[in-house]
Amino acid sequence: MKYHIDTIPVWDAYHQESECPLCILYSSLEKSYIESFLGASVMESDTRIQVNRSGFCPHHFKLLYDAQNRLGLALMTHTHLKELMEKFENHCKSVLHAAEHSNASLMSNLFIGKKEFGKDLEKFQNWITEQHGQCLICEHISNSMNRYAYTILHLYYTDAEFKKTFASSKGFCMDHLALTIKIARETLSPKKQALWLEEVIPLQLNSFSRLENELSLFINKFDYRKRDEPLGSAKDSLQRTIQKLTGKYMD
Ligand SMILES: [Zn+2]
Numbered sequence: 001m002k003y004h005i006d007t008i009p010v011w012d013a014y015h016q017e018s019e020c021p022l023c024i025l026y027s028s029l030e031k032s033y034i035e036s037f038l039g040a041s042v043m044e045s046d047t048r049i050q051v052n053r054s055g056f057c058p059h060h061f062k063l064l065y066d067a068q069n070r071l072g073l074a075l076m077t078h079t080h081l082k083e084l085m086e087k088f089e090n091h092c093k094s095v096l097h098a099a100e101h102s103n104a105s106l107m108s109n110l111f112i113g114k115k116e117f118g119k120d121l122e123k124f125q126n127w128i129t130e131q132h133g134q135c136l137i138c139e140h141i142s143n144s145m146n147r148y149a150y151t152i153l154h155l156y157y158t159d160a161e162f163k164k165t166f167a168s169s170k171g172f173c174m175d176h177l178a179l180t181i182k183i184a185r186e187t188l189s190p191k192k193q194a195l196w197l198e199e200v201i202p203l204q205l206n207s208f209s210r211l212e213n214e215l216s217l218f219i220n221k222f223d224y225r226k227r228d229e230p231l232g233s234a235k236d237s238l239q240r241t242i243q244k245l246t247g248k249y250m251d
């Protein structure tokens with residue numbers, strides 16, 4: 001897989017010194033896609049065709065809904081619904097046909113009839129699940145996130161200044177650690193993958209133990225005997241720990 005590099009946003013994210021620079025990039029991509037889907041691109045025919053096909057996941061539908069361009073969202077949702085209805089009706093026809101066939105063959109061959117209908121019903125269920133899992137915003141974000149993860153690896157191996165910045169960073173959240181490992185496996189030689197891992201793992205381990213200490217300080221603060229002790233950086237340790245564990249950037 002060939003990815004393009006995009007260094008400026010990556011550097012900007014690293015300068016924020018967060019628990020995970022990829023979470024920052026994810027969050028800003030999400031904001032800009034929500035704005036663009038409700039802005040000019042609502043009317044672009046390419047976008048409309050893609051939205052009609054995929055729709056959005058529950059999370060992104062909610063963000064679009066909260067963004068208050070109800071007309072733009074209603075237009076997109078309306079045409080998506082029409083396209084989904086058409087596909088749904090076709091799938092219904094074939095599963096109902098299989099059901100009918102299964103009833104008929106119950107008379108003659110109970111086992112075969114049931115087995116074939118079972119397969120059709122499973123196909124129907126999988127199709128519905130597949131429709132539900134599609135999201136154009138997730139798709140766009142995922143492509144850009146692959147590119148950013150690749151850019152981090154590229155800078156790490158080509159830019160000494162970045163290597164230093166990376167070494168003093170806090171690693172990644174678990175979700176984006178998995179993403180960088182996936183991109184490293186796709187694009188780096190085994191030797192470079194191993195070197196990368198040797199650099200990343202200590203960052204992650206240090207990060208976890210720092211968060212564990214901070215969170216413990218945060219919890220102690222609820223003990224009235226310790227309530228006057230200074231919290232310092234532990235103040236937002238709960239948000240940062242959740243981010244580290246889940247990739248959910250609590251900004
Ligand atoms: Zn992250």
Ligand SMILES: [Zn+2]
Nearest residue numbers: 057060135138
């Ligand atoms: Zn989505």
